[in-house]
Amino acid sequence: MRRFLSAVVLAVALGGSVAAAQQSIIDGWAWSTLVPSIAQTDILGTHLRELRNEQERRSTPPDVSRLGFTPSKARRSANLAAFVEKTRAADPNGAADLQRLFADGDIIERIGAAIAPVGLRTDNLADVYALWWITAWQATRGDNDTLGRDMYAAVRAQAARALNGAGGPARASDAGKQELAEALLVQTTLIDAAVEQAKGNPARMRQVRAAVAKSAQGMGLDMAAMEITGGGFVPNGKR
Template structure:
């Protein structure tokens, strides 16, 4: 991944190991992402934009509507809600997630890691781009560092799609924060799961399959896209 987010979940042991297992179990995908996001609509916009971007250059997108003012109180409520939603379907996973969140502010940890790369946690385009790249790499069993130009291109694609989808750009600050933090938590878990699976082919296959299935629930078929210096383009295939 562009930034080593695996450190946010304990470097592969303790709560980190247990939390990353949640990626394989698959509980986080449908539980953490808020329903207003309309991931099927967003996914269709992303697929359309990949086709457009592959054909011609696009002007820089406006990201102003995707920014939000974060609140520590809302963050605490969001993380607590993620745990409670998980508890309803996976009590063990919820306990692991609760231990992870108790080990310091995971969003602040991510913010510190991505800031040197020009990315922020208070912008939906940045959060979605981080998740998209990390998930795509995970389906390839990879989390190598990527260049700034690649991330900038994916961020632009994410911003265009989020703006075109309408709902995320029009959402309240509270809704934007909930979506961004759900994506950021997922990103750290995925990156940690890939890191832990290195050297274990069976576990890596499980991680790759789980992330691929989860991304499909977000409206994206990672097998049918490739990542280039200009962002994501159609490609691959099963």
């Protein structure tokens, strides 16, 4: 999401925090530490294995409304504070940088404004999953260009089918949905910034690509086994 998410981090005066955030992605805390159990980490992997079913890809649009939630500013403050504390034990420097980032205005609102042009919102899990999925997949290719609205919409529909099929995320409370969404949004932004900062440094980019691919495995996703099209993600037969 170049020109979008990277700007959210790069526009704030955090000294060396972007480099620290990049190292945090490489060290692996950003996924395993932040994302709550509601994520049900096998759901997108299961969905990917079902993508060979052409009828499923052509089915009627999923009910995205079940995945929306009404965000609370108080819950957001609590969530961001919890992300910092969860990070502190594994990466004190990264935690301090996150704290400074979160202190400089409402980062979720900034992300919301950044992704609105491609038709995504921060208060719906389908939108947020789609954003994370695409950003992580691009990162494993060393890329963070902004794609067309049709691609984001197609992946949003795929994510909605997977989340609705899993049941738990759709049935979660507003608080549970918000916690998951904000964890994914923070990680997505750090991934995007890590890719942007690694450009021009092949060795560093290889580290970022490998780290994001490993994190995606935690969601049951083999990023090397898929490609993105105007109709969303499809298997590429490489695995």
